[in-house]
Amino acid sequence: MSRHIKSLQFRLIIELAALFLVASCLAIGGLIYSASLTTRSLADRELGLRAEDLARHVSLDEAGKPRLELPSDLRDAYNAAAQQSVFAIRDKEGRLLEASTPELGATVARWPTADTEPSYFQLSRFGPSGRDYSGISVQLDSAAGSLSVLVAQVSGGNQLVHSILREFVFDVAWYVPPFVAVALLLAAYSVRRSLRPLRKASARASAIGPGSISIRLPEADVPTEALPLVVAVNHALDRLEQGFAIQRRFTANAAHELRTPLTIITARLDCLEGNGQLSALREEVARMNRLVEQLLCVARLDSVALDVSSRVDLREIAEEVIGSMAHLALATGRTIALVGADKPVVITGNAAAIGDALRNLVENALTHTAPGSEVIVEVGPDWALSVLDSGPGIPVEDQPRIFDRFWRGRGVRSEGAGLGLAIVMEIVRAHGASIAVSDRVPRGARFELRFRPA
């Protein structure tokens, strides 16, 4: 849930939903309010029309006095016992000409005469049944000159208008919730759509690793608000890549600086005519070469992230390593063999690093195997690469420590620096692979690297 609350998309949609809810409440309220206004203005118009109607029926008699002569149906309507509608007509001096009931006549006699602008009034608990009336009073011209006409009707008397309006309001109001729902769905969709470049950028970002540091986040289509973040991340990646490049250069330079004098020493020794002392010296230099090589390998693995994203064939690597080490094995009276899969075994990794690991394992195995015996490299179809020797094997109590740097087995001739297996371990780790050590029957050790399939 807390993840949801942090989601921009979730928050935008929730806020939009709230906004839509408030807006639709306002819309419905406004509709109802304006409908009630319409009802009232309709009633007012009707009263105005009636007042004009009454004024039209006022004329002067022979004596020159104004007189109301209503048609019979109108007269009946006003005289009905229920007294739904009442009226009173006065001349411009305020003298009462005619009223539908004497009670009304008496009431209005006290009021000022009407203006040309209609004015509204209420009569509370009026008439025989004591009901509320609302009406208008307006000054109108007639055949008998200007008159002040009052017309009132029982409040809420116009049921038809009310019911039509109410129906209309509710009909329209029903459309609002589905409309809001659809609008919200569209909003959610458009929010998702607008956030898509950000999702793309984060998918790209998750692919960035030490081995793929040249990847940059796409800046096109990213919303302006998020662009500074994306640009800043890209700049940070630029600086990181520079740092990596500097490290890489330093390692390469160090390697070159160390190797050149060693190469020269080796070459000079080759030039000398030798006795026993000289060949001992040569062996020592060869050992030093190897040590420098391994130290540089460790430094490189520490400083530069291994790119393990290529498709590599374990069998091809094994063939190459055996090819480069066969003469070394033969020179010391041992042999190497490649067994297992005769088809490519493809994994995702770094061929040079796996080759280094295998080289170290084979070197180890050659050191621990008696002359005349064979070191076996096995490529398993289950993405395993094993090195088998027929040496003394590895005591169980030593097994957890053999991959530590500078660790050396007891009673082993002081050949190496104890870096070989540490290098193997680093490379295995960088590949997310596993390494297992076991004993062979009747004697010997087996190192098995198991990789993940491509």
Place this chain on the structure above:
Amino acid sequence: MRLLIIEDEDRLSGILRSKLGDAGFAVDIAGSAADAEAALELINYDCAVLDLGLPDGDGLTVLAAVRRLGKTLPILILTARDAVEDRVGGLNAGADDYLTKPFAMTELIARIKALLRRPGGALGITLDAGNVSLDTVGRELAIAGTAVRLSRRELAILEQMMRRFGRIVPKAVLEEKLYGMDEEPDSNTIPVHVHHLRRQLQTAKASLAIHTIRGVGYILTENKE
């Protein structure tokens, strides 16, 4: 036989010059990429040894420049072992072989000779290893000075091994070479021929031995006394 060594380290190039001189090569030294390009343009060398780390540029640019000039001389690259990208890049850019530093002088000389022996290479038509000498055109084999007769297939196998003396010859390469000679090559053909060849070399007291690298191929080395 004229060689160009492209190497900025004076001490190393000095040793190379004297050692390769002893091996019968005429050696010139270029200490920078510019010198190297100028020398290669002027003189038709038989082979060049190129160190990738040069003061005024990458050795690979020299390589590319030489190949652009249309020179086909074999070029051997010297490189640090961990610079794998360099290695692959070098071979792709037109190098013929590489050797990682530090190297044994004997190995360098053997590699240069192997390059010169390639078809079209400057070194004659005769392959020599130990007391064995093989004329690749006349198909004549001499062991310890005595002519020895071998079958065509055995000669072809021996030639491949002598061309890659001291290095593995994958079984697949031999199968490819023999394909067309044997009407129906099967997986047993090669081991049988190698077995015969081994026996013949032994009988003729050759100072060479063929070792089997199980699962990969064969390697021809000189017997230790």
